[in-house]
Amino acid sequence: MDADVAIIGTGTMGSMAAWQIARRGVSVIAFDQYAPGHDRSGAGGESRIFRTAYKEGSKYVPLLLRARELWRELEAATGVPLLTLNGGLMIGRDTLPGMVNVLATVEQFGLDHEILSPAQVIERFPVHQLDPGEIALLDKAAGYLKPELAVLTAAAEAERRGARILRYTAIRDIEADANGVTVYSDNRSWRVGKLLVTAGAWTRNLLVNSVDDHEVVRIVLGWYVPKRPELFTPEAFPIFIRENDEIDFCGWPMINGTSVKIGRNGSHGVYPDAESVERWVDPAWMVRWKRMVERYLPELHPHPVRIGVYMDGWTDSGDPFIGAQPELPNTFSMYGFSGHGFKMAPALGEIAADLVTGVTPAFDLAPFAIPPGRSTSSVPRQMFMP
Template sequence: MDGKLAVIGLGSIGSMALWQASRLSDSVTGFEAHAPAHARSAVGGDTRLFRMIYRGIPDLHPILERSRTLWAELEAETGQNILTRCGGLSIGTKDGPYLTALLETTRANGADHEILSREAMAERYPQHNLRPDDIAVYDPHAGSLRTDRAVTAAVAAAQANGATVHTNTPIDSITETADGVIITSGDKSWTFENVIVSSGGWSQRLMPDYLKAATETKRCFLTWFVARDASEFSPEKFPVFIRISGDRSMYGAPAVDGATVKATLDGRGGPTPNADSVPRDLTSAEISETMETVTEFFPGLFPNIVRSDAFPDLFTSDGKPLIGHVNEESKICFATGFSGQGFKMATGFGEIAACEALGKRSFDGLDFARPQRFKSI
């Protein structure tokens, strides 16, 4: 036996699971096909949005609350500035389907929020050019997460706690036996008591057939723009945002480099054959729609894309994550399939995966995320 737990994939969720597991056991090993926070993983793109208000699944709220606490703990433990607490805006048509659903969930879970009229937005956040029937919901606890810094900090913290990390070690197979789980990479193999699979878009090849059928790798692209006055788009003045106004939608984050603002079309992920074949260049249609949307939404940005990239992520057929064991008897736990929405909750879900894989604690209220929900489909 080579250890109590192996974590396969040290990206957004796996790095946090490794860090949490290293707090619970001195016999934890992480395997990463490349290097933590490598440029082709779903971690790429500098930042992700952290927010406490959202639409759908009220059961996510306690996980987000725990995640917020754990982001602060990771910062304190590593000395890294990971979460810039700049607030967040959800913008949309007043009484439209987006804000109606968001406010229904927000009121159900009791999250702090403030409704801002179009006039209030013009006074507080004039960077946004709102339509006549647009309003916003302000989230005081939202912010911008530095993805590469978060992942490397979590892996370093795990190693400081005694975890072993194998980089440039892609896992080819996992085989469950009566005694444990055998994992192989090339001509090497290891045996662990338990395994967490958290390799994002690369997780499918390690899944049982029923989960392969319920998942799909998609390409998610990101775009950045130069601000006419960068000070107006600093974290102090420009919260993270999601906007769905009629036929246009976009999300983004303030300028973390003092010059460029992330502003990206929302919900445009398209299927890709696998995580290694993601087209990085934008299509002419993607460029055109992005520039048209920025021209309308943000007069303070030059509407020319100065940087773009694309990354793979694993999506489930119902858009909800996969957290938990393959079945009640299994020693294999999955923590993947976050469908482009997982980074804000990575610390919380990482803790859940580590605790359950090591048999330290089980969590209620997660039926919506359990892999077994797809067995009957």
């Protein structure tokens, strides 16, 4: 055996899993086709929202609360600041399904929050102007993470604890049997006891089962320069999500010294595989975004100074798949985080460590079970031979 556990993909989930597995003293070898912290996948673009009043539903809240503890543990272990809790505004009508969930989760879990009237919003956060009938819920335990730095830091901490990370090493095929798993790169193989696949939008290339379950989705982000920077500092401008009949978008404060990042929630295009995701952005998009910025954030210059294209694996329900991989013995996977997985990554790393070491996770994973496979093996190796 080359290690007890192998991980394919040392991105968001894989880096956290490597850290959590290594800290248990279990030998782990993790592969990435690039290097942990790269920005070509789900983890690029400078910032990720962390929030606990969760529009996606209460089943996530225990994971989020555990993730917050583990983010702090990673910071304490490494001395690297990763999570800034500057608050989060959830803006919309209280009848929207997402807002109904937000209000339900704060009640159910006693989350620290305030509900603000339009007048209170103008007084405290003057760049937002609410429309009639809208409310803003201030999630006090929300804020932002630094994704590239977080992945790099978790990977470094995993290595410090003995994990082996093989950079620029793409895994092309998997053979799993009752005694273990063999993974193949272009020029060699490794034999391990258990395998974790955390390949993000590339999962479809590795696990035939995953092809029908989820899609590769492109997400575009834009960076806009404030007219008055003091209105957009982290202290003055919490992260926000705003939804109404015409838009569903989110934003981060000015953390890079010059610009505020804006994203539109949801898919910006579906692609057959990760490599075919279009990196070019049609200027027509930016004209549409200009109207959104002028209407909702008039204190920003309405043309972006930077645009970035990223991707994530997406499921119909928006819920990820987590658990044992059907028809591949000794193999587990996590994929389809549908644009909201980053904040909970350390908790998922802990779950991954439980799964590969035979410990029952402390969370209810039933809503995330991987459906029975429609295929009997991984992708035939010859499909990927150069």
